[in-house]
Amino acid sequence: MKEKQSDILIVGGGPAGMMAALLFARAGLTVAVLEKHADFFRDFRGDTVHPSTLELFHQLGLLDELLRLPHSRVDHASVHIAGRAMKVIDFGHLPVAAPYIAMMPQWDLLNFIADQARQYPGFALHMESEAVDLVRDEAGRVCGVVTRGGEKWHARLVIAADGRRSVLRGEAALPLRNIGAPMDVFWFRIDKPEGHGGDVFGTVQAGRFMVMIDRGDYYQCAFLFSKGQADGVRAAGLDAFRASLRSLVPDLGAAFDGITSWDQVKTLEVALDRLERWHRPGLLVIGDAAHAMSPIAGVGINIAVQDAVTAANVLAGPIAGGEDPDPLLEEVYRRRIKPVRRMQAFQKLAQDRVVAPLLRRTRPIRKPFLILRLLNRVPLLRRIPGRIVGLGFGREDIHSPEAASPRN
Numbered sequence: 292m293k294e295k296q297s298d299i300l301i302v303g304g305g306p307a308g309m310m311a312a313l314l315f316a317r318a319g320l321t322v323a324v325l326e327k328h329a330d331f332f333r334d335f336r337g338d339t340v341h342p343s344t345l346e347l348f349h350q351l352g353l354l355d356e357l358l359r360l361p362h363s364r365v366d367h368a369s370v371h372i373a374g375r376a377m378k379v380i381d382f383g384h385l386p387v388a389a390p391y392i393a394m395m396p397q398w399d400l401l402n403f404i405a406d407q408a409r410q411y412p413g414f415a416l417h418m419e420s421e422a423v424d425l426v427r428d429e430a431g432r433v434c435g436v437v438t439r440g441g442e443k444w445h446a447r448l449v450i451a452a453d454g455r456r457s458v459l460r461g462e463a464a465l466p467l468r469n470i471g472a473p474m475d476v477f478w479f480r481i482d483k484p485e486g487h488g489g490d491v492f493g494t495v496q497a498g499r500f501m502v503m504i505d506r507g508d509y510y511q512c513a514f515l516f517s518k519g520q521a522d523g524v525r526a527a528g529l530d531a532f533r534a535s536l537r538s539l540v541p542d543l544g545a546a547f548d549g550i551t552s553w554d555q556v557k558t559l560e561v562a563l564d565r566l567e568r569w570h571r572p573g574l575l576v577i578g579d580a581a582h583a584m585s586p587i588a589g590v591g592i593n594i595a596v597q598d599a600v601t602a603a604n605v606l607a608g609p610i611a612g613g614e615d616p617d618p619l620l621e622e623v624y625r626r627r628i629k630p631v632r633r634m635q636a637f638q639k640l641a642q643d644r645v646v647a648p649l650l651r652r653t654r655p656i657r658k659p660f661l662i663l664r665l666l667n668r669v670p671l672l673r674r675i676p677g678r679i680v681g682l683g684f685g686r687e688d689i690h691s692p693e694a695a696s697p698r699n
């Protein structure tokens with residue numbers, strides 16, 4: 292069995308793992324990232340880079356370079372209901388360098404972070420490396436992982452950033468609290484007709500709810516339905532599905548004819564859960580692996596990235612100074628659990644009070660709900676959801692050291 296060693300071993304090259312890798316490598320540590328896929332190119336992922344994350348790139352001096360990648364800007368969001376378009380979210384007044392959501396494919400974001408991390412000599416990214424088990428020393432402390440290919444990796448700290456179906460959190464037997472969600476989502480795209488454009492908007496009818504994200508020449512669509520009903524919707528047939536989409540967005544009617552096979556429609560089984568403890572000696576869990584977020588407000592990427600920032604803020608300096616990371620792991624959990632709990636409570640409230648009643652509803656919606664009318668009428672009020680969605684709770688700035696010099 293081949294054996295390898297690094298200061299930090301990160302399992303999972305998603306937003307949490309890659310951001311952590313960049314920050315720990317920047318602090319002068321050797322960092323190995325193991326990613327099970329051959330590349331970052333998968334379209335079944337979120338594409339939003341929120342103002343809080345853009346602010347972190349600003350702090351790293353990388354914002355202008357990031358924004359040179361193809362992206363579109365979302366300054367506000369609206370809801371189409373009862374024949375009216377109601378403005379509900381405004382990001383334009385947030386006190387950050389880029390007060391908008393940058394919509395860019397997640398693979399572009401991940402490749403960008405990987406390119407930045409490669410500037411630091413300690414960074415190494417190993418694609419097609421799937422961790423299958425933890426390695427422990429005689430005292431039971433986690434000291435590495437084994438990959439499917441039979442490699443054994445050792446590290447002073449293992450960071451599990453392996454997503455919401457994390458194998459490592461299971462191996463570490465960390466307690467999981469399932470909060471639950473009343474809906475699942477069909478995720479698909481349709482061509483955008485010339486001249487049509489609407490940033491991000493939700494479109495609502497009794498029993499139906501869809502979010503549409505303008506991605507330049509296409510719309511990314513998230514169609515919500517009651518949990519566990521995917522087979523039922525499919526069984527009703529594509530004609531019925533297209534008809535319900537047409538009734539939701541009548542002016543895009545013909546565009547839905549482009550959905551000719553269920554293969555074009557992916558199912559996201561929505562999960563809302565979190566670990567009650569994020570660490571064992573030698574192991575820290577972050578990102579979706581520590582807390583699967585509901586798609587409400589599209590904050591999963593940004594919370595995952597914030598976990599990485601906190602982990603580096605708390606751990607990078609001390610580990611670089613030769614300290615044992617174990618006594619500090621609880622501090623990472625303590626700083627992150629409050630913002631995560633608050634965002635999940637917000638998502639649960641929206642799920643229970645808005646999404647579930649809408650999906651159950653059979654009576655037609657005759658006029659927009661009071662809260663939507665208020666948000667639409669009072670621009671100042673729209674800044675509140677703008678702040679929650681755009682910046683989240685308990686945002687951290689980057690304080691981890693830059694001890695290594697970039698190569699150029």
Ligand SMILES: Cc1cc2nc3c(=O)[nH]c(=O)nc-3n(C[C@H](O)[C@H](O)[C@H](O)COP(=O)(O)OP(=O)(O)OC[C@H]3O[C@@H](n4cnc5c(N)ncnc54)[C@H](O)[C@@H]3O)c2cc1C
Pocket residue numbers: 302303304305306307308325326327328335336337338339420421422423452453454455457458478559577578579580584586588589590591592593595
């Ligand atoms: C369809 C869809 C739409 C979404 N839309 C949005 C959105 O608009 N905005 C938003 O903020 N969030 C969105 N999300 C959620 C968002 O993508 C996640 O919250 C975010 O990617 C979490 O980042 P992460 O790094 O913790 O985990 P992930 O992004 O899941 O990354 C985990 C990585 O670990 C790798 N991996 C897993 N197991 C192993 C292993 N054993 N060994 C090695 N590698 C492993 C995986 O291949 C993956 O690359 C969406 C999610 C989905 C599925």
